[in-house]
Amino acid sequence: MSHDPWRMGFHLMPPTGWLNDPNGLCQLGGTYHVFHQYSPDWPAAGAPRGWGHFASNDLVRWHVVGEGFAIAPDTPDEASGAYSGCAVPIEAGVRFYYTGNVKEPGDFDYVREGRRSVQILVESPDCHRMGEKRVLLRNADYPALCTRHVRDPKVWRAGGAWWMILGARDLDDRGLVLRLRSDDGLAWENAGTVRTAEPFGFMWECPDRIAIDAREWLSLCPQGMARLPWANGMRDQSGYLPLPKGEALGRTGDLVLDAGLFRRWDHGFDFYAPQSFVDESGRTIMIGWMGMPEAPWESAPDGLSWCHCLTVPREVAADADGGLLQRPVPELERLRGARHELAGGTELFLPEHRADVAARRVAAPLELTLDDALAVSWDGTELALRFSDDTVGCGRTERLAACDDLHDLRVLVDSSAVEVFANDGAIALSTRWFPRSDALSLALAGAAASVWEMGDGMAGTYE
Secondary structure (H helix, E strand, O other), X not given: OOOOOOOOOOOOOOOOEEEEEEEEEEEEOOEEEEEEEEEOOOOOOOOOXXXXXXXXOOOOOEEEEOOOOOEOOOOHXXXXXXXXXXXXXXXXXXXXXXXXXEEOOOOOOOOOOOEEEEEEEEEEOOOOOOOOOEEEEOHHHOOOOEEEEEEEEEEEXXXXXXXXXXXXXXXXXXXXXXXXXXXXXXXXXXEEEEEXXXXXXXXXXXXXXEEEOOEEEEEEEEEOOOOOOOOOOOOEOOEEEEOOOOOOOOOOOOEEEOXXXXXXXXXXXXXXXXXXXXXXXXXXXEEEEOOOOOOOOOOOOOOOOEEOOEOOOEXXXXXXXOOEEEEEOHHHHHHEEEEEEEOOOEEEEEOOOEEEEEEEOOOOOEEEEEOOOEEEEEOOOEEEEEEOOHHHHOOOOEEEEXXXXXXXXXXXXXXXXXXXXXXXXXXXXXXXXXOOOOOEEEEEEOOEEEEEEEOOOEEEEEO
């Protein structure tokens, strides 16, 4: 076994240090850019957090751009971190909007006092050279109903104007989204709020706008959800709410949505803070963080010099029922190597923990087992992800998704990451795992499958 068997081949992960939320996703001049929250000095206590940077020409082979920070927390307005934000391509390059976080020293709760939440703009002609930072909004610029928790700008242009949404927490500890409008993307004015009729978490993080076929959805990460029956005891969730037909986030006024229509993006253990962008071909592509803010399980076994990864890029499409489908981008198939057939009741051994499994002729009960430690199963009513080995799962146990009809199943295995997609992307379950075996064993019952060995998409580092 190699010294670090859990480094991945086609999931974006840091060379060293801590990675979390994807930020600044865009395609510029044919090149894809994925920025992300990054602490290169992790696990050192108090390691500063800024942005890291990956780039690719094809969504398959990726480079780490430079060393350390692409955007560093190097001004007083981001003294506690250059937090999450977005990218907007413009004629002269790209604009990055993000939150500067400042926690003042003292005896504060950092909700109602002691925190500065600053929205910052930096422009770049090429996603490499960064210009001067410009402060756009401070706490005094937000509506009086807000606490000090206002962050994670998503910005776009529509109808001759610039629009921004921000995640927020109000003084009644209810999550909401702020809407802002601008003529130039520089000077902003408040334009209303987006809420649910009933309280739905105490804070909405990482808001995003999905717009497909003249319909819009609000993607959000509500915090304070642990008591809901479907939440698996987790405080933080990630999903989306459909806007009524004909409604848009880029409008002035207050909008009330139905919390009962909330759908989770992913039913697995490790998925949070997704961000989408529209590429130059018009596709909506989303990437999420394969981690959780307050997970009760291990994010990295002892001794690793890095922590966390991002999901594979997922193409988002609308279904006929007002929901959203998410499928791995087809470019990933370029990494497929040797092909094997796996029939029901048989077992397959691969030299590495890296595979693309596509099941067909599905019937209940179905079970795909990885290393006798992690099972993907379907009993006719639920699709399940179960760990039978606590060491491999590092505290993860079971996740379920309602599924009364299963007509396709795809499983991506990449060393310490597993992503499951079912029914053309209507269901997704993602998890980290930390297998101890030298080779990957696959056992299947209830279906037949094609299995491809997968190549390595991480091509190294360049300046």
